[in-house]
Amino acid sequence: MMKDNLKQAILLLSEGKLVSFPTETVYGLGADATQPDAVEKIYLLKNRPRFNPLIIHVSDFCRARRYGVFNEHATTLAQHYWPGPLTLVVPLAKQSSIAKNVTAGLTTIAIRCPNHPVAKKLLSQYIHPIAAPSANVSGYISPTNKQHVVDEFSDQVFVLPGDSSDVGIESTIVDCTTEGEVSILRPGFVTKEDLVSTLGIKVKTRGEDSDVNAPGQLKQHYSPITKLYLNVEKVINNGVCLNFGKTHLSGAFNLNLSPNTDLREAAANLFHYLRKADNLAQANNIKCICVAPIPNEGIGVAINDRLSRAASQDAL
Ligand code: TXA
Ligand code: MG
Secondary structure, eight states, X not given: OHHHHHHHHHHHHHTTOOEEEOOSSSOEEEEETTOHHHHHXXXXXXXXXXXXXXXXXXXXXXXXXXXBOOOHHHHHHXXXXXXXXXXXXXXXXXXXXXXXXXXXXXXXXXXXXXXXXXXXXXXXXXXXXXXXXXXXXXXXXXXXXXXXXXXXXXXXXEEOOOOOOSSOSOOEEEEOOSTTOOEEEEOOSSOHHHHHHHHOSOOEEBTTBTTOOOTTOOSSOSOOSSEEEOSOSSOSTTOEEEEXXXXXXXXXXXXXXXXXXXXXXXXXXXXXXXXXXXXXXXXXXXXXXXXXXXXXXXXXXXXXXXXXXXXXXXXX
């Protein structure tokens, strides 16, 4: 069964069609990164702004080096964290076969080597890298299981089945395009402390250090349809509540991201529970989702980043 699914995915990709596949972070919406017409379909299906470049996925560091130029820090990070939830932005290799619309015309490229058994099989058997954003309509909550993808795109894309994403939030994106410097463009499971301890240098963060730039990091993203309130200590309007640890918000429906106060567990549950909360609210005419405070440390930084974008009213 798995073998046939894999064969079908490979055939579809080579024909320039889209395939959704599981990764340990979120489910991706993949296209052959060397076929511009296939990549175009991603932007169309997701309704994704054209200035927001895509990440290419490869099976290993050796293949990654065909498409990007890895300096010393980038090499150290790839060797330390791959396969895993880390994306490296590096200069695009000269004469690479990557379609221009993958990088939105930039001279840099984002590369990732995921650690999920199904993604690993697909990437090691397919000859080209796979360009893939998260498999959701641009702006909505990212998918962490097959059903989430089916809910959004029904039968419009083939979904390669596999276990749900156990990290649950998108990869940490690190810019390695400036010699001797490393900056975080998007926080994730691999934390700033992790990077500092691996490299032994200072690591900048976009937002905190204003000279760091990331195209396409939208202020509003990951948003449920229902209005979202953060750092809630007292429930407003009898909403759907997302607790963390010992917080006890009590509304019409109550979920807990991690009863054990475990930030990893909270990250793994985050998008799934946001979707659940949104569905409950929509089905029961509930006006808001209330989220308890989440500690802003370690992976909590990435969780709060996603939550604040999900709650943002600003389009850009
Ligand atoms: O975990 C993940 O990274 C997932 C799975 C599917 O791999 N993918 C993902 O892709 O989150 P997406 O498209 O939702 O987010 C990609 C981010 C965007 O914010 C984009 O701006 C940034 O990567 N990006 C891509 N290429 C870039 C580049 N050359 N320079 C800076 N940022 C880049
Ligand atoms: Mg996304």
